[in-house]
Amino acid sequence: MVALRSFLAGLALALTSATSAAAVECERMEHQGNRYTVCSVSPDTESLRLFLNDNDGNPLGSFENVQLKLRGLGRQLVFAMNAGMYHEDRSPVGHYLENGDQEMRVLSGASPGNFGLLPNGILCLRSGRADVIETRAYLARKPGCQHATQSGPMLVIDGEMHPRFLKTSTSRYIRNGVGTSDKGTRAVFVISDNAVTFYEFAELFRDKLKTPNALFLDGNVSRLYAPQLGRSDTGRRMGPIVGVSVPATN
Template sequence: MIRRAALLLAALWAAPAAGAVDCSDVAYAGNRYSICEVDASKEQLRLFLRDGEGQVYGHFSTLGEALAADGKALAFATNAGMYHADRSPVGLYVEDGDQEMRLVTNAGPGNFGLLPNGVFCIREGRADVFETLAFEKNNPACAHATQSGPMLVIDGELHPRFLPDSDSYYVRNGVGTSADGSRVVFAISRNAVTFHQFGSLFRDHLKLPNALYFDGNISRLHAPQLGRSDAGFMMGPVVGVVEDAPAGE
């Protein structure tokens, strides 16, 4: 039991290796955010949902414990897309090349159905945010993919439904990618923000051409660099960076 607890603590709180992930707290346009940048050309970025027995991980601690048993550690993680009550994905979900849920292209209720929505796709040496219809047309071979919505930034433009004077404020998290797919930036607001404010962070401050919303008040972050590993209700899909556990653990 003691050994198991030690492995879990190592997996959750070991400082990431230099360059694996760069997390910081920033202020922009009167709001506060936590931002984690990953070089997808170098790091092991992937999605997680279920363990080998088909059980949903649900928590950073559960995922960290599973990784620790394999000599790995979680350098960073955040929730990665919307899910049903049983934690199954609402839209496309691919993990290690296996598709659990198909692509959904039609409009629907809630933020997911606020078209255009999009797909976060992880491939060999890169990661990209695609608008859903562009994803369907190009059909990229993703090792990992998660669909969510709405898009925040589409080819350098904010989602057309975002209003500068909106009164809909929530804690929000999402991801943006560079044109070459190497720079991946995850952000979570530290105070309630509007969609317009959140999208502007990715477009105007982070200078990313495409960005995708993951979720709202349920959003959580695991960032050892910031001394943060949020707990709460069970999550569905999680995206994270995996690295070797510290020597001797």
């Protein structure tokens, strides 16, 4: 009986991993002596969206709670990452839009900390595409996003590294971010597996991943859910979360 239960548990894990792999491609990668976990999503074929609160308006805060919310919709989470800076009550610092409803307006001025290290930017999710857009360009274009989250600084802007990043910087943290392809059909989510500088992190997106625009999401609270790699980070409660879901298998 114990052996049967173990077999069924292993089978369930294998099926979840197979489903995850079909929807999101995650891999471990090295660049310039640093280690990263990189997950690529095709927004034109996958259900990529943002999550903030549960049905009662309380912050979800964890991948487990996102999974519970999705379960009620007949779906399951196959990839997720924290998706932008937030206040102590876990409300978004900058612009946040979910299912077309605005939780927080766009902040375009300079401010203390990494968020206000201009230019910053916005991850915009629309039907069939995902785009990282510099904040002033976002305000000018009014792209009509279904989901959007603002963070900063930008890592790469139209193929160029953020002008304030220094190669000689000694400020190293675990960091996570997202880059998008020119046509919006590829979104690449990255978390560093060792502490890196902004310069090194941006260099990965520009030179290795070849994403013309990339956005820093956060540092100390960086978390990843990637079951195909056996990874489900816990720790400090999160604010905005970005994830991919598929129809539930049971």
